[in-house]
Amino acid sequence: MDARKSNPAIEERKHSILTKGEQNQQLKCNTDSVAGCVSQRACVYCGARVVLNPITDAVHLVHGPIGCASYTWDIRGSLTSGADLFRFSFSTDLQEMDVIFGGEGKLTRAIDDLVEKYHPPLIFVYSTCIVGVIGDDLEAVCKAAAQKHGIEVIPVQSSGFIGSKSAGYKAACDALLRLIQVPQGEEIQKGNAINYLGEFNLAGELWIIKNYLQRVGIKLNVALTGDSSYKNLKKATKAYLNIVQCAGSMNYIASQMKELYDIPYLNISFIGIEDTSESIRKIARTFQDLEMMRRTEELIQAETAAILPQIAYYRSKLQGKKAAIYVGGGFKAISLIKQFGELGIDVVMVGTQTGRQEEYDTINNLVSKGTVIMDDTNPSELERFIMEKEADLLVGGVKERPLAYKMGIAFIDHNHDRKHPLSGYVGAVNFAREVYATVCSPVWKYREQGGEP
Ligand code: SF4
Numbered sequence: 001m002d003a004r005k006s007n008p009a010i011e012e013r014k015h016s017i018l019t020k021g022e023q024n025q026q027l028k029c030n031t032d033s034v035a036g037c038v039s040q041r042a043c044v045y046c047g048a049r050v051v052l053n054p055i056t057d058a059v060h061l062v063h064g065p066i067g068c069a070s071y072t073w074d075i076r077g078s079l080t081s082g083a084d085l086f087r088f089s090f091s092t093d094l095q096e097m098d099v100i101f102g103g104e105g106k107l108t109r110a111i112d113d114l115v116e117k118y119h120p121p122l123i124f125v126y127s128t129c130i131v132g133v134i135g136d137d138l139e140a141v142c143k144a145a146a147q148k149h150g151i152e153v154i155p156v157q158s159s160g161f162i163g164s165k166s167a168g169y170k171a172a173c174d175a176l177l178r179l180i181q182v183p184q185g186e187e188i189q190k191g192n193a194i195n196y197l198g199e200f201n202l203a204g205e206l207w208i209i210k211n212y213l214q215r216v217g218i219k220l221n222v223a224l225t226g227d228s229s230y231k232n233l234k235k236a237t238k239a240y241l242n243i244v245q246c247a248g249s250m251n252y253i254a255s256q257m258k259e260l261y262d263i264p265y266l267n268i269s270f271i272g273i274e275d276t277s278e279s280i281r282k283i284a285r286t287f288q289d290l291e292m293m294r295r296t297e298e299l300i301q302a303e304t305a306a307i308l309p310q311i312a313y314y315r316s317k318l319q320g321k322k323a324a325i326y327v328g329g330g331f332k333a334i335s336l337i338k339q340f341g342e343l344g345i346d347v348v349m350v351g352t353q354t355g356r357q358e359e360y361d362t363i364n365n366l367v368s369k370g371t372v373i374m375d376d377t378n379p380s381e382l383e384r385f386i387m388e389k390e391a392d393l394l395v396g397g398v399k400e401r402p403l404a405y406k407m408g409i410a411f412i413d414h415n416h417d418r419k420h421p422l423s424g425y426v427g428a429v430n431f432a433r434e435v436y437a438t439v440c441s442p443v444w445k446y447r448e449q450g451g452e453p
Pocket of ligand 1: 067
């Protein structure tokens with residue numbers, strides 16, 4: 001069925017929804033949300049915070065009302081091997097009088113207090129909606145505080161209303177570019193280690209991938225931003241290559257680092273067996289080292305052989321089931337389509353919050369005829385297409401979870417709330433096990449009986 005015909009109520013969004021095989025025009029994406037539609041996207045500030053928050057020894061100070069800070073407190077399940085200052089949520093807690101008379105004094109005092117109490121090497125100051133409205137000069141306050149305390153105090157221009165979540169990613173990348181900039185006249189000594197961009201060390205995923213890379217002889221310079229610190233981020237310009245996992249959040253900084261520091265970049269993904277293997281190969285190939293390629297193939301073979309029996313078991317249980325995907329970025333959606341293919345599951349609906357045109361083209365090539373593809377959707381559309389396509393499972397993030405459960409279908413969290421790794425070979429098994437546990441849970445039989453046990 002033509003997805004648009006079944007949705008007369010969302011005329012303004014008709015170019016943001018396609019059914020494979022039924023329309024030829026390109027999907028509209030990378031635009032502002034339609035006013036009045038309840039977008040599943042987070043705000044600009046939230047986009048910036050998720051990218052920067054895993055920097056472990058930084059103070060993350062939210063200049064705004066307390067709600068912005070509490071809504072994003074410990075927003076990712078990022079793990080640390082060192083400092084854990086990032087797990088606090090600091091806020092200037094702006095109140096009515098600050099809104100009337102300005103919050104700059106309060107911000108200055110908050111920075112002074114935090115420096116005295118925690119001695120951080122770095123403070124990020126996030127602007128929120130109200131700061132954009134009252135016009136506090138974050139740049140000036142941060143500059144004065146940096147001079148006073150002799151540390152870096154970096155403003156993040158992330159007022160919630162200035163765009164979509166993608167604008168928040170860009171604000172975070174701009175803050176990171178300020179942090180890693182090389183003083184004028186200083187020469188950069190390039191090493192042979194690589195940076196890993198768009199990796200946030202959820203449930204220790206960075207450490208899993210670091211182990212694979214080490215086994216084939218590739219050193220990690222710094223990850224942006226999982227388990228990173230002020231000191232190792234300062235070495236970011238010395239990398240030989242940038243690899244980018246979360247393209248939505250980090251492609252901008254990758255292209256800037258190419259231009260400014262001549263560091264090439266590769267888009268990779270460690271989600272699912274196929275993409276994990278292909279990504280390690282892609283990275284190793286850049287070193288043009290035959291011995292490294294041999295070790296790479298050895299690792300892929302050993303890791304794949306170790307998990308295939310488990311994947312085959314879950315596949316036998318899941319063959320023929322139908323999945324709906326709604327995730328943040330296009331790269332993750334692409335990997336998930338392939339991963340569901342590895343489990344014998346057909347993807348019947350796929351959408352993203354911030355996917356790019358070329359990613360939607362790839363998605364379109366990968367899915368079967370009749371699959372609904374959509375950008376920046378809302379709960380009403382998700383519900384409509386999940387029902388129409390009779391999906392057994394929705395994979396998404398925290399905002400999609402209640403919808404799936406209310407509809408009585410299985411759900412997988414592929415966002416920052418989860419506590420177990422879904423990257424690499426170990427992640428592929430975790431994912432298969434989780435899909436099996438939720439899709440084949442006996443609880444769904446009560447739904448068939450109208451909720452009566
Ligand atoms: S939309 Fe504005 S007020 Fe709401 S959380 Fe984002 S920055 Fe804070």
